[in-house]
Amino acid sequence: MIKGVSDSLSVQQRSPSVVAATLDRQQDKPTFTAPASALSPHRLRVYQQWANVTRGQHTISASQVAEQGMRHIMVQLTQLNRLVKDAQSCGGDQRAEKINEAVLLQDHLAHLHITYQHKPLLDHQFNLISAKRPSSPRQFVLRSIELAQPKSRQERILIQVDAKSVAILLPAQQTQAALRAVLAPKLAQLAISIAPSAPASSTTSSASALTTSVSTTRYLCDQACWQKISAGIMMTGQGQRLPAGEARIIKVDEQLSWQDPREWGFNSNAELKHTTAKIDKSLFKLQQQLRELNQSSSKIQRQLQRAHTYNAHELEQMLLHLAPLMQANPFSLQMRSIMAQANVTRLQVSSLLE
Structure with missing residues (x-):
């Protein structure tokens, strides 16, 4: 056995052309690839419906997270607004304590990130992010x-x-x-x-x-x-x-915008008054965005309900179509089919069974 293997190796070493020809024949052999089975129209339609329903459910989940985040921000802004107003009406150590609490709330709002699946839902100015409305630059x-x-x-x-x-x-x-x-x-x-x-207010020479x-x-x-x-x-x-x-x-x-909480100041009564106005504007903006978010969520939910209703109706139609094919006596149906295909009578089948 060992001698036979060594002999074949020596033949290959002496005849490299034979080896090359063998490899060429192996490469020339057509490789068999299994044909890709095409999805039936019904299954493809079902998969598309599943994808649309899943996408809609993710959209609803993201809107719920955004709604919870905006409501949390509104609670924090209301508390901050109360602290700023209290700081304007008091002085001394009490004023310093109110301002310190306001600064802590400001820092919390500035570092608050509302995300869903690692994607931000609100930008640094508390604006909703969507495909039609990107983040503020x-x-x-x-x-x-x-x-x-x-x-x-x-x-x-x-x-x-x-x-x-x-x-x-x-x-x-x-x-x-x-x-x-x-x-x-x-x-x-x-x-x-x-x-x-902005255009220059004063004219200058060239x-x-x-x-x-x-x-x-x-x-x-x-x-x-x-x-x-x-x-x-x-x-x-x-x-x-x-x-x-x-x-x-x-x-x-x-350069910070007035909508960014990092821009709000607490050092003087004038800054506190301006900060109160900015907080009120931010609260009004969040209320408007909440209404828009609720309207879009309701629209998506109605679309999902229509999709589920359509699926149920389609399932009922399919069951009605399959009902005649699912009789209680499948053996008799099979025998009738065999008799029809063989072109024989019942007596002939009975004599064969005997």
């Missing part, structure tokens, strides 16, 4: 520099966010609006946009417009981009607006 400015500042010499800058980078050539002797128009399409590649600026900055440029980005740039943006310049040399991290300062 983050607004920020660059600390200590102004990219849209007019200069007498052109400058090439490099901006890097995560693994993406863009090179921008800022021309010389251009207005701030023209420089922003140059920056906008390049920054869009990094998921950053430029916020519309010479002064080239040497002084009219206003600070504000930038917008979504939550995903903000998580990447909140610690700073890597930039490289040529000494006009950015220091020349190696890349540096330029810090960013977030």
Whole structure:
């Protein structure tokens, strides 16, 4: 046995062409693949209905979580509003105690995250997030520099966010609006946009417009981009607006809206009064969103009920169709079928059974 194996190995070593031919024949053999069985129309329709019902149930569950979160926020805002009003009417240690409690509630609201299956349902301004209404953008400015500042010499800058980078050539002797128009399409590649600026109230000469900055440029980005740039943006310049040399991290300062609880102040009576007005507006906004959420949830529930009713009606029709085929005496039906196929009579079948 061992000799036979060694002989066959020696033959293969002497005749490599035989081995190659054998391998080619094996590769030429068609591989048998089982044909994919197509789903029946009825089963495919059932699967689609299951998918729609499951999607609707997830939507209802998400709306219930969002509703509970908004009601919790409304309770916290009502309590915060009461503390702010009490702080306005008292003084001394009692006022300081009320403000400290208000600051703790403010911090709790600022770090509150309402999510369903790891997806946020409310943004940082207590706005509902949906496919038609995305999260409110983050607004920020660059600390200590102004990219849209007019200069007498052109400058090439490099901006890097995560693994993406863009090179921008800022021309010389251009207005701030023209420089922003140059920056906008390049920054869009990094998921950053430029916020519309308010028109200048005073008129200035063209010479002064080239040497002084009219206003600070504000930038917008979504939550995903903000998580990447909140610690700073890597930039490289040529000494006009950015220091020349190696890349540096330029810090960013977030600009808060009145809807963001982090913007609310408690240091003076004027700030407390403004904070009360902002809390009242936030409560009104949450009440409106709750009504919208309840209306959409009711609509989805009605659609699910119609789907279940349609399924029950379809099942009844199918049972009625199968009822004639499910008689109490299946043996007699089988015998009739055999007699019809064989073209024989009852007497012939009886004689065969005997």
